[in-house]
């Protein structure tokens with residue numbers, strides 16, 4: 001699904017109004033109804049709502065929500081900040097529509113800011129996608145007071161003060177919402193870790209924006225939904241055999257880190273690969289043969305670390321490498337040799353990334369349209385340098401993928417998949433139970449298996465990252481967040497693939 005910029009959202013609103021022959025006030029009413037529906041599911045009428053409205057259409061939403069909540073027997077108090085003489089037409093119309101029982105109070109100076117009860121329910125309708133500069137003056141003061149009030153804050157469309165699709169200037173004051181209820185589509189800002197404390201949990205409510213507009217609009221930012229990945233899944237043919245699903249080679253493991261090889265290998269086998277050969281330092285032979293009997297095990301001449309490549313390397317369909325391998329000089333040499341000679345698709349993780357990051361020569365040798373990198377943010381920083389903020393990091397992601405014609409899964413809560421054409425796909429599955437050692441090794445195994453089965457690099461990343469997070473979400477139901485381990489993800493992979501095979505209701 002596409003992510004739109006603030007400007008594109010404005011165009012989508014205007015297009016929808018034309019296409020559906022409705023007024024912008026009707027669209028605002030839809031938005032307010034959608035928000036109210038979400039709110040009713042979350043909060044009881046016994047909880048008094050304090051609604052803070054700015055001068056634009058976001059404030060207009062707030063006024064309409066106040067009326068709808070009042071009709072549904074919620075107690076509401078409405079506060080208006082800003083010059084209402086200059087307010088939008090739809091804001092004014094919604095002021096008119098307010099019932100007599102709901103009389104808004106104006107906040108014109110600091111002393112007008114109300115003192116909230118200890119447990120208050122705040123609706124933030126100050127600014128949405130129309131924010132054009134950082135908050136100052138009374139707005140800033142109000143937001144600071146709301147943030148420190150301990151109230152449960154729900155933002156309409158955007159946390160006020162946060163830019164929708166670009167870096168908010170440093171030091172700006174921004175609402176720290178517990179929940180953000182966004183219209184039709186999530187906003188780009190929601191996917192960036194630096195915004196966690198402002199956005200809180202985000203939710204999307206439909207408001208019937210034009211499908212035609214959204215499908216035609218040009219964007220290079222996407223978020224992945226089940227609908228997007230489900231159709232990617234390849235069917236297994238009745239008369240197929242193991243030779244049809246790829247033979248993967250994995251170069252993983254090291255002394256004290258043989259578990260990384262076990263996890264990657266088991267995840268690879270649970271992701272549909274036909275055959276798996278894994279090469280480990282010789283100390284790992286018994287471990288691998290015992291823990292992963294389905295895999296064929298080759299041993300490196302070195303006992304403790306990778307130092308050599310298998311002789312018949314050409315026979316494999318994909319090579320996954322990195323988990324647990326360390327950065328010893330012979331390992332660096334072996335990785336260099338692989339990059340220089342291999343014509344395989346390569347899935348490069350962990351220390352294999354660190355090795356390449358440390359050498360400009362190796363970076364130059366990267367074969368085009370053959371490589372997937374799966375870094376966590378620190379590994380990514382080693383590869384491309386330090387970024388000032390998340391937007392700069394995303395820009396580096398796109399540039400790196402374009403320059404090297406490769407894919408990168410920049411891992412995190414919403415893993416961002418960068419592609420050779422400069423597109424970015426944010427993942428939407430997964431949970432913080434996955435923030436535990438070894439889960440990245442599992443992802444390497446999954447993506448290696450998918451590339452082995454002839455998914456193209458971009459598809460393998462998008463699908464692999466999605467199914468990895470889905471396995472985490474399924475594990476959450478049985479083991480919870482705290483007790484979750486990387487092995488739990490592997491155990492839930494079959495169920496995750498089965499979920500994707502089921503038609504959507």
Ligand SMILES: NC(=O)C1=CN([C@@H]2O[C@H](COP(=O)(O)OP(=O)(O)OC[C@H]3O[C@@H](n4cnc5c(N)ncnc54)[C@H](OP(=O)(O)O)[C@@H]3O)[C@@H](O)[C@H]2O)[C@@H](O)CC1
Nearest residue numbers: 013028031056057058127128129130131132133134135157
């Ligand atoms: N369009 C539609 O049909 C629909 C829109 N919808 C809703 O509208 C929201 C977008 O509304 P919007 O475009 O009116 O922008 P909004 O976020 O209210 O702020 C703009 C106002 O604030 C002002 N302003 C900006 N920055 C400022 C600052 N730092 N400090 C002070 N003032 C500042 C700016 O005036 P300026 O001073 O810049 O001229 C302007 O007055 C969207 O998020 C959704 O909630 C839904 O109802 C669905 C239908």
Ligand SMILES: Nc1ncnc2c1ncn2[C@@H]1O[C@H](COP(=O)(O)OP(=O)(O)O)[C@@H](O)[C@H]1O
Nearest residue numbers: 376411412413430431432435437438439440441
């Ligand atoms: N808070 C989170 N929410 C969702 N996914 C997460 C979260 N934290 C970590 N993950 C996922 O877990 C994996 C961790 O990978 P990585 O840091 O490489 O771990 P390791 O090196 O221990 O295997 C990544 O796929 C990441 O997206």
Ligand SMILES: [K+]
Nearest residue numbers: 124127156158
């Ligand atoms: K808001």
